[in-house]
Amino acid sequence: MSSARALSLQALLDQIPNIVDHLCNQPLTLLGTFPDLPPEFTNWRDEQHAWRESVALFDQSYHMTNLYLSGPDAVLLLEHLGVNSFRNFRPGHAKQLVACSPEGYVIGDGILFSLPDGRLKLVSRPGINNWVQYHAETGGYNITVEKDAWSVVDPNRPRTVYRFELQGPQAPVLLEELNGGPLPEVKYFRIGEITIAGRRVFFLRHGMAGVPGAELFGPWGDREAVRDAILEAGQKHGLRRVGAKAYITSGIEGVGWIPSPVPAIYTSPELRSYREWLPATSEEAIGSIGGSFYSPNIEDYYFTPWDLGYGHLVKFDHDFVGRAALERMATEPHRVKVTLVWDGEDVTRAIRTMFTEPPGRRAKFIDWPLPRYALWQYDAVLNQRGERIGVSTTCGYSANYGAILSLAVVDPAYSQPGTRVTLLWGEPHGGSRKPLVERHVQVEIGATVAPVPFAEHARQYLLTVRGH
Structure with missing residues (x-):
């Protein structure tokens, strides 16, 4: 029975043989599907360069x-x-x-x-x-x-606030110019207030792309006036507006945020009432799993906070859901989040099959700058003996580094920068029924383990701003 006929996520689970197989064949990806945000304003390469070299404007008003x-x-x-x-x-x-x-x-x-x-x-x-x-x-x-609710759920529903990101080495200068004077002293991840085009604007100090910048937000009615002022003042600073393609890649090189872990809600007996509350049309019921990693057990797709680099956020100074389990896990070995730098030769060899092999015998299409083709991307990472030692998640091509990068979670023995691993690209059994998946064969792509964040300037920036 389809999810549309089931009233809740739990009802869906009760009706289908396996939730993994169900999600592997779902169409929902949410890749670049933001209203009023085109794939590119200029071209995604220069838009990526902007957050590294000048200043980039991200419009997140319809996102999240x-x-x-x-x-x-x-x-x-x-x-x-x-x-x-x-x-x-x-x-x-x-x-x-x-x-x-x-x-x-x-x-x-x-x-x-x-x-x-x-x-x-x-x-x-x-x-x-x-x-x-x-x-x-x-x-x-x-x-x-x-x-x-975000606009991918209901594109016709007006939003109540706008959100912009200004990121890049010229962002602080541009913000001061827009404010008409020095910015208030605000620590990292603190909220301040400035004035742009006569409007009161709140800003959160952080760096989504791993460079200086801020998130700006305010009432929806002020959006156009604030945006137009940013665009006008940004011209002499080399500002570029960032489209959906470049936007989705921005967190990989500069922050190392894994945006789409499979939510750990499908099997816990204690969460049955929650699953009964969730509709069968929710993302949890219709989101797509993709990639070369496959297990019939949905729990093999779950992550711990340490897997995702959140171990330092776990504080046992209060009672919370999951505390007892995390206290047991705290003293155990943890997988490590790393960046994988894909081998250019292996990537181009996979792309070459588009010209040398017949349909069905080609590698899974590698799109630029977004090779990812599922909401929850899980590709198997192997050691030199072919044993699985982790999974690769979100991935994207960086014009700043001339490489495809992905964020992976690997066993500690393979987490040191410079370690050589292999990423298995493409789905098993010729591919699933997802619309973005054509019939293909799996190929191996060599990769080198690197730190998170990948950009050295981003690592230094985060060390500086978090040192308060």
Whole structure:
């Protein structure tokens, strides 16, 4: 029975033989499907160069869902769900909120803002967003919930706030010019306030592309005036607007954020009521799994916080969902998040099959700059003996480095920079029924392990700003 006929995710699970096989054949990818954001404003190569060489403008107004929580129990709820500490968390602060299942596996993460007006705003993909909303509505908390759903869910629904990113070495100079004077002293991941085109604009100091910059946000009615002022002032600073293609690659080289882990919600007995609450039309029910890694057990797709580089966020100073499991895991060996630099010769050899082999005998098409073809991309990473030692997730071509990079989670013995591994590219058995997957054969692509973030300037920048 199709997910459209099932009323909830749990009803769907009760009706299908295997959730992995179901998700492997789903069409949802969300790759570059943002309203009013074209694939390219100029060309994605120069748009990538801008965040490294001058300044890039990212329009995230249609991207991610904003979930607002207010009321006396808002922080209490998030403390219950988040692995993070909430000590000293107050208005003007932000943090990356991570939530886990009772078994200690990641359900999702997002950026949590403590707004000056006292509300809490969670900006995230559906995984953690739905999880928080469910508990807010069913947990008996004294909380008011407002949801501004991302536009891929309902393109015709107007948004309430805009969000822009200005990133690149010229971003601080441009922001000062727009503000008409020096920026307020704001620490990393803190919220400040400036004025642009006579409008009050909030900004979060951080660097999505691993370079200086800020996220700007304010009421939707101010969006066009603020954007036009940025574009006009940015001309002499080499500003480029970033389209959907370059945008999706920006976090790989500069931050090392894995945006799409499979949410760990499908098997826990304690989460049955949550699965009954989730509709069968949710991303959790119709998102696509893709790649060469395959297991009939959905739990093999789950990640721990340490797998994703979030181990430092886990704080046992409060009680939260998954605490007991994470306390047991804390002393165990953990997989390590790394960057993989794909061998150019092997990549071009795979591309060459488009010209030398008949349909069905070619390698899986490698699109530029986005080879990724599923919402949840999981490619097997092998050692030199052909044994699986990890999985590669989101991937993209970087014009700044002339290479395809991917973020992978590997066994500790293979995590040192310079280690040689092999990535298996293409799906088993000739491919799934996803629309973006043609019949193909699997090929091996050599890769070299590198640090996260990959860009050295990004690593140094993060060390500097987090040193406060």
